[in-house]
Amino acid sequence: EVQLVESGGGLIQPGGSLRLSCAASGLTFSNYAMSWVRQAPGKGLEWVSSISVSGIIYHADSVKGRFTISRDNPKSTVFLQMSSLRADDTAVYYCAKDRGTWTRSLDHWGQGTLVIVSS
Amino acid sequence: QSALTQPASVSGSPGQSITISCTGTSSDIGGSNYVSWYQQHPGKAPKLMIYDVSNRPSGVSNRFSGSKSGNTASLTISGLQAEDEADYYCVSYTDTSLYVFGTGTKVTVL
Numbered sequence: 001e002v003q004l005v006e007s008g009g010g011l012i013q014p015g016g017s018l019r020l021s022c023a024a025s026g027l028t029f030s031n032y033a034m035s036w037v038r039q040a041p042g043k044g045l046e047w048v049s050s051i052s053v054s055g056i057i058y059h060a061d062s063v064k065g066r067f068t069i070s071r072d073n074p075k076s077t078v079f080l081q082m083s084s085l086r087a088d089d090t091a092v093y094y095c096a097k098d099r100g101t102w103t104r105s106l107d108h109w110g111q112g113t114l115v116i117v118s119s
Numbered sequence: 120q121s122a123l124t125q126p127a128s129v130s131g132s133p134g135q136s137i138t139i140s141c142t143g144t145s146s147d148i149g150g151s152n153y154v155s156w157y158q159q160h161p162g163k164a165p166k167l168m169i170y171d172v173s174n175r176p177s178g179v180s181n182r183f184s185g186s187k188s189g190n191t192a193s194l195t196i197s198g199l200q201a202e203d204e205a206d207y208y209c210v211s212y213t214d215t216s217l218y219v220f221g222t223g224t225k226v227t228v229l
Contacts, residue, residue, distance in 0.1 A: 035218070037165075037218075037220075044122070044208065044220060044221070044222055044223040045157070045159075045165065045208050045210075045220045045223070046220060047210075047216075047217055047218035047219070047220060050217055050218075058217050060216070060217075061120075061216075094164055094165070096165075099167075099170065099176075103153075103170070103171075104153035104155075104170075104171075104212035104218075105153065105155040105167060105170035105171065105210075105212075106155070106157075106165075106167060106218075107167045107170075107176055109164035109165050109166070110164060111163075111164055112164060
């Protein structure tokens with residue numbers, strides 16, 4: 001059974017940095033593209049970042065230059081390094097797995113980790 | 120890239136069919152065969168219900184079906200059940216903005 005477990009969320013001051021982790025199990029991690037999707041309190045879903053099996057990265061314009069996605073295949077983990085955090089980055093951050101190497105659909109999601117940016 | 124437009128809410132009685140629309144542009148839905156739909160119950164992670172416009176992942180009920188016409192995609196839920204009450208999001212993949220999500224639709228079972 002595929003499992004994705006996010007960690008690293010918490011309360012952070014504006015301008016601060018945080019690194020989220022997503023540990024995957026039950027799959028051959030290196031065969032799948034991975035993504036981060038966030039959801040602000042009471043709001044809809046917003047795509048944040050994706051990384052291909054070969055390590056090519058993509059970021060939404062709203063986080064470009066501030067967030068970086070990366071992966072560690074031997075550890076079956078994907079990361080989201082977040083810096084220059086702002087209040088509007090407050091959200092639950094979900095890690096999600098592509099159905100394949102790059103099928104453009106996300107078939108497994110973690111339970112999310114909450115990031116609160118506030119002074 | 121702007122969010123795709125969905126109705127804020129759709130409701131139906133048990134056993135009825137409902138359809139949720141998702142309207143975009145020729146730059147996203149109209150030009151993409153990669154439209155997905157996700158179901159999200161309160162406090163839970165999203166669940167993939169439809170991918171590539173009209174395909175169902177294994178384990179998803181055949182009461183859920185997807186389609187697309189022009190710049191609008193649709194999700195139809197037939198034989199509505201209480202457990203279908205949730206939020207639903209469409210997503211279109213684009214080469215420029217990758218995943219563009221819809222605004223979300225709350226489905227209420229009366």
